[in-house]
Amino acid sequence: xxxxxxxxxxxxxxxxxxxxxxxxxxxxxxxxxxxxxxxxxxxxxxxxxxxxxxxxxxxxxxxxxxxxxxxxxxxxxxxxxxxxxxxxxxxxxxxxxxxxxxxxxxxxxxxxxxxxxxxxxxxxxxxxxxxxxxxxxxxxxxxxxxxxxxxxxxxxxxxxxxxxxxxxxxxxxxxxxxxxxxxxxxxxxxxxxxxxxxxxxxxxxxxxxxxxxxxxxxxxxxxxxxxxxxxxxxxxxxxxxxxxxxxxxxxxxxxxxxxxxxxxxxxxxxxxxxxxxxxxxxxxxxxxxxxxxxxxxxxxxxxxxxxxx
Amino acid sequence: xxxxxxxxxxxxxxxxxxxxxxxxxxxxxxxxxxxxxxxxxxxxxxxxxxxxxxxxxxxxxxxxxxxxxxxxxxxxxxxxxxxxxxxxxxxxxxxxxxxxxxxxxxxxxxxxxxxxxxxxxxxxxxxxxxxxxxxxxxxxxxxxxxxxxxxxxxxxxxxxxxxxxxxxxxxxxxxxxxxxxxxxxxxxxxxxxxxxxxxxxxxxxxxxxxxxxxxxxxxxxxxxxxxxxxxxxxxxxxxxxxxxxxxxxxxxxxxxxxxxxxxxxxxxxxxxxxxxxxxxxxxxxxxxxxxxxxxxxxxxxxxxxxxxxxxxxxxxxxxxxxxxxxxxxxxxxxxxxxxxxxxxxxxxxxxxxxxxxxxxxxxxxxxxxxxxxxxxxxxxxxxxxxxxxxxxxxxxxxxxx
Numbered sequence: 001x002x003x004x005x006x007x008x009x010x011x012x013x014x015x016x017x018x019x020x021x022x023x024x025x026x027x028x029x030x031x032x033x034x035x036x037x038x039x040x041x042x043x044x045x046x047x048x049x050x051x052x053x054x055x056x057x058x059x060x061x062x063x064x065x066x067x068x069x070x071x072x073x074x075x076x077x078x079x080x081x082x083x084x085x086x087x088x089x090x091x092x093x094x095x096x097x098x099x100x101x102x103x104x105x106x107x108x109x110x111x112x113x114x115x116x117x118x119x120x121x122x123x124x125x126x127x128x129x130x131x132x133x134x135x136x137x138x139x140x141x142x143x144x145x146x147x148x149x150x151x152x153x154x155x156x157x158x159x160x161x162x163x164x165x166x167x168x169x170x171x172x173x174x175x176x177x178x179x180x181x182x183x184x185x186x187x188x189x190x191x192x193x194x195x196x197x198x199x200x201x202x203x204x205x206x207x208x209x210x211x212x213x214x215x216x217x218x219x220x221x222x223x224x225x226x227x228x229x230x231x232x233x234x235x236x237x238x239x240x241x242x243x244x245x246x247x248x249x250x251x252x253x254x255x256x257x258x259x260x261x262x263x264x265x266x267x268x269x270x271x272x273x274x275x276x277x278x279x280x281x282x283x284x285x286x287x288x289x290x291x292x293x294x295x296x297x298x299x300x301x302x303x304x305x306x307x308x309x
Numbered sequence: 310x311x312x313x314x315x316x317x318x319x320x321x322x323x324x325x326x327x328x329x330x331x332x333x334x335x336x337x338x339x340x341x342x343x344x345x346x347x348x349x350x351x352x353x354x355x356x357x358x359x360x361x362x363x364x365x366x367x368x369x370x371x372x373x374x375x376x377x378x379x380x381x382x383x384x385x386x387x388x389x390x391x392x393x394x395x396x397x398x399x400x401x402x403x404x405x406x407x408x409x410x411x412x413x414x415x416x417x418x419x420x421x422x423x424x425x426x427x428x429x430x431x432x433x434x435x436x437x438x439x440x441x442x443x444x445x446x447x448x449x450x451x452x453x454x455x456x457x458x459x460x461x462x463x464x465x466x467x468x469x470x471x472x473x474x475x476x477x478x479x480x481x482x483x484x485x486x487x488x489x490x491x492x493x494x495x496x497x498x499x500x501x502x503x504x505x506x507x508x509x510x511x512x513x514x515x516x517x518x519x520x521x522x523x524x525x526x527x528x529x530x531x532x533x534x535x536x537x538x539x540x541x542x543x544x545x546x547x548x549x550x551x552x553x554x555x556x557x558x559x560x561x562x563x564x565x566x567x568x569x570x571x572x573x574x575x576x577x578x579x580x581x582x583x584x585x586x587x588x589x590x591x592x593x594x595x596x597x598x599x600x601x602x603x604x605x606x607x608x609x610x611x612x613x614x615x616x617x618x619x620x621x622x623x624x625x626x627x628x629x630x631x632x633x634x635x636x637x638x639x640x641x642x643x644x645x646x647x648x649x650x651x652x653x654x655x656x657x658x659x660x661x662x663x664x665x666x667x668x669x670x671x672x673x674x675x676x677x678x679x680x681x682x683x684x685x686x687x688x689x690x691x692x693x694x695x696x697x698x699x700x701x702x703x704x705x706x707x708x709x710x
Contacts, residue, residue: 101526283423
């Protein structure tokens with residue numbers, strides 16, 4: 001395919017999908033090791049009421065209020081889960097289940113009650129996202145990458161998700177040692193003076209930011225898949241955290257790119273007429289990667305030793 | 310309007326939905342209890358999301374064979390098969406790889422759901438009309454529910470309930486103590502699978518009414534609600550069924566009473582309402598009960614310390630202590646002890662001395678462990694023992710005022 005077609009139609013969705021996948025997979029590594037993998041699931045459910053409330057308050061589909069609303073809802077959910085868990089002495093899984101289903105139900109109800117039929121805001125959109133529509137119309141070819149005027153026409157999701165990715169990477173890079181220590185041995189981390197409570201909260205908030213930014217661009221299904229599948233697959237490949245993160249980034253990129261390509265062109269190869277959902281395909285590919293890693297990965301068993309020692 | 314809905318007089322469809330939702334609520338509440346007590350509540354999330362590809366595949370197969378793509382039995386069968394596959398994947402991931410259960414849940418949930426969405430877009434582009442019904446399975450759609458649909462839901466719900474009743478004892482045993490169950494020779498793994506199978510059945514039955522995203526709420530919230538009220542597992546099962554059924558009934562009635570109130574979310578919110586009420590009001594485990602307990606404890610400490618201070622002739626500065634002592638008629642407004650107060654204070658000081666003797670005596674070691682500064686010594690020692698201790702302390706001494 002030539003640059004004239006590729007750059008305006010496929011480059012930006014590919015980049016956005018890839019950035020979103022990496023931004024979710026990075027904190028996902030730590031969440032997976034801390035047995036908090038389902039936080040991503042909970043956050044992506046509660047984002048819906050946040051967005052609807054923001055829409056009702058501002059009366060317009062504008063990005064910043066909606067992202068603020070989503071982030072607010074995520075924080076409310078985390079606080080509620082913690083409160084219910086402590087006040088009711090309920091196991092965390094059940095507390096999470098109570099909170100996110102209720103908030104999601106409230107979101108759906110608000111959506112049905114308010115007059116949002118005129119604008120593009122519906123549950124399906126929130127679930128699958130709209131990766132295919134994030135095209136860069138001002139581009140005419142590879143040369144547009146150097147053309148300032150064309151660059152201003154980039155879909156705003158791209159710089160936003162890129163910024164989020166940088167933020168997430170910085171967070172993990174700066175707090176690498178405390179994060180690593182507290183993930184593997186919380187007691188030891190506390191004795192050497194790391195504030196594990198604040199660090200854990202920071203990690204969850206970072207994950208929430210990544211989830212909200214990715215959600216805005218690609219829908220919640222990719223968010224859940226990318227929080228869990230690439231890190232889980234990477235976990236089967238190695239026992240070292242550094243290597244695991246590298247693998248997870250690689251898996252995230254492969255899922256995003258091949259998922260997008262398969263969704264866009266796969267049906268054409270087998271004689272279909274239309275593309276299928278890119279978000280769904282990316283999630284599916286990440287699942288296939290996980291399945292392969294789970295079946296053949298060198299460190300897939302619980303003991304973690306590659307082969308008979 | 311609401312009353313009409315509650316008394317099932319709002320027309321044929323509303324009545325069908327209300328009955329169906331009630332039955333669904335009961336069976337989901339009962340089944341979910343075992344899941345919750347087994348601490349695997351979120352497994353239901355994976356199961357419910359894993360139904361989507363099955364629904365889509367069943368639709369495609371039905372259409373390919375020239376049938377009506379919206380045949381509920383066919384769709385439910387498909388969803389059951391894919392949910393079962395998802396369940397097996399999840400079990401395999403947790404048993405044969407190093408992944409923890411939460412990661413396996415998340416992986417199955419997202420991948421199956423993503424694949425379902427791919428299939429959904431495939432169906433949309435297949436150009437077969439009337440695929441709109443499928444998206445109803447995401448959030449439930451009760452409008453246009455048929456008698457046959459209601460019948461399927463009723464029969465499915467009742468069958469699930471019956472099965473739960475038959476295998477409730479082994480399931481309860483496994484939920485509380487899997488090791489003991491294994492030692493008794495029960496096939497723990499198979500019982501777990503049966504439990505999940507029942508959850509799957511409820512999920513599949515509930516797809517039509519509340520949809521696959523919200524069915525999780527019906528499986529989790531009622532058991533959590535019921536757990537507040539009792540410590541006996543069989544009562545939890547019954548209460549959870551009641552809470553679920555009531556939420557289903559009220560929610561369906563509410564949603565029928567006004568436009569733009571989708572049934573699924575309303576049922577979930579009613580259920581959550583019950584949960585909040587229980588969280589606040591339940592005896593012993595509720596927040597209110599805990600606050601009352603705390604206040605009562607605080608008062609006992611203040612009165613006790615106040616009495617000891619009085620007995621030793623110290624001045625009391627703490628306003629709460631003075632207020633409590635005044636209310637008990639122990640001190641006057643100026644902080645001076647009344648006659649009755651002096652007696653109480655002397656008794657308190659004497660009890661403290663008696664405790665001191667008890668705690669110093671090896672023979673009373675078990676009793677001494679009960680000392681917390683508040684317990685009346687009469688509740689732990691016999692009169693003879695107290696008399697013996699008093700003999701060691703000596704006669705009563707005057708109280709300084």
